Amino acid sequence: MRIGVFDSGVGGLTVLKSLYDKYPKNEYVYIADSKHLPYGEKTKEELFSYASSIIDYFIKQNIKLVVIGCNTICSTVYKDLENKYKDITFIGVIDATVDLFLKSNKKNVLVIATTNTIKSNKYETKIKDKNSSIIVHSLATPKLVPLIENDLDTKEEINNILSNYKDIDSIILGCTHYKLIEDKIPYNITCIDSSTGVINVIDKYIKDSTSNIKIYTTGNKDEFNKMCYKIIGIKAENINL
Numbered sequence: 001m002r003i004g005v006f007d008s009g010v011g012g013l014t015v016l017k018s019l020y021d022k023y024p025k026n027e028y029v030y031i032a033d034s035k036h037l038p039y040g041e042k043t044k045e046e047l048f049s050y051a052s053s054i055i056d057y058f059i060k061q062n063i064k065l066v067v068i069g070c071n072t073i074c075s076t077v078y079k080d081l082e083n084k085y086k087d088i089t090f091i092g093v094i095d096a097t098v099d100l101f102l103k104s105n106k107k108n109v110l111v112i113a114t115t116n117t118i119k120s121n122k123y124e125t126k127i128k129d130k131n132s133s134i135i136v137h138s139l140a141t142p143k144l145v146p147l148i149e150n151d152l153d154t155k156e157e158i159n160n161i162l163s164n165y166k167d168i169d170s171i172i173l174g175c176t177h178y179k180l181i182e183d184k185i186p187y188n189i190t191c192i193d194s195s196t197g198v199i200n201v202i203d204k205y206i207k208d209s210t211s212n213i214k215i216y217t218t219g220n221k222d223e224f225n226k227m228c229y230k231i232i233g234i235k236a237e238n239i240n241l
């Protein structure tokens, strides 16, 4: 079947990759809204309008299953999108990530994410609703997305972040871009990333078909392809939305 996946940039490619690895017999259409990146500090109105343009395009492509590969969209306008597009099935990353975290039985977690995601308090609320004894620290880490998009070194920034949280046993990478820095987190801290949980919840909607991946960016194709090719081995085309 045809599945739409989107994000502001390369972060959602980590979601696309998890999906493709588990369910290769599908036609994936990925949109990176690089023109509006980063989403992390945009207003709700802006985010709703960007996401709507992407979903309108997906609808024209006859797509009925949309994976929102972006925590920022999921934490701000998920419900509004569900209300607007009643015929679309949406899969978001936050609930799936919280489920994955709860299964880890960790007790002292740091959630790092964009400013919008942290402000929404979605991770903390959803975790505490299920288990109020878990200690949840939340931190907006807006410097990471531009570093990751440009393939720059994140080590110093990660060390700065972690230096204030000596007792944590786990970290939720609450932005899909952060999967790409997972290898920089010390091995004694369990990483829960937001790209892998979706494969557990999407299972019941999947119907096998032909295999295909098309990737588009609303921004500069050559810039985007440096990271895109590195992550998934495919080059993107331009799209105007």
Ligand code: DGL
Residues within 6 Å of the ligand: 007, 008, 009, 011, 012, 037, 038, 039, 040, 041, 069, 070, 071, 072, 073, 114, 117, 145, 174, 175, 176, 177
């Ligand atoms: N990858 C996105 C997320 O999961 C958005 C990053 C951004 O554009 O700020 O929140």
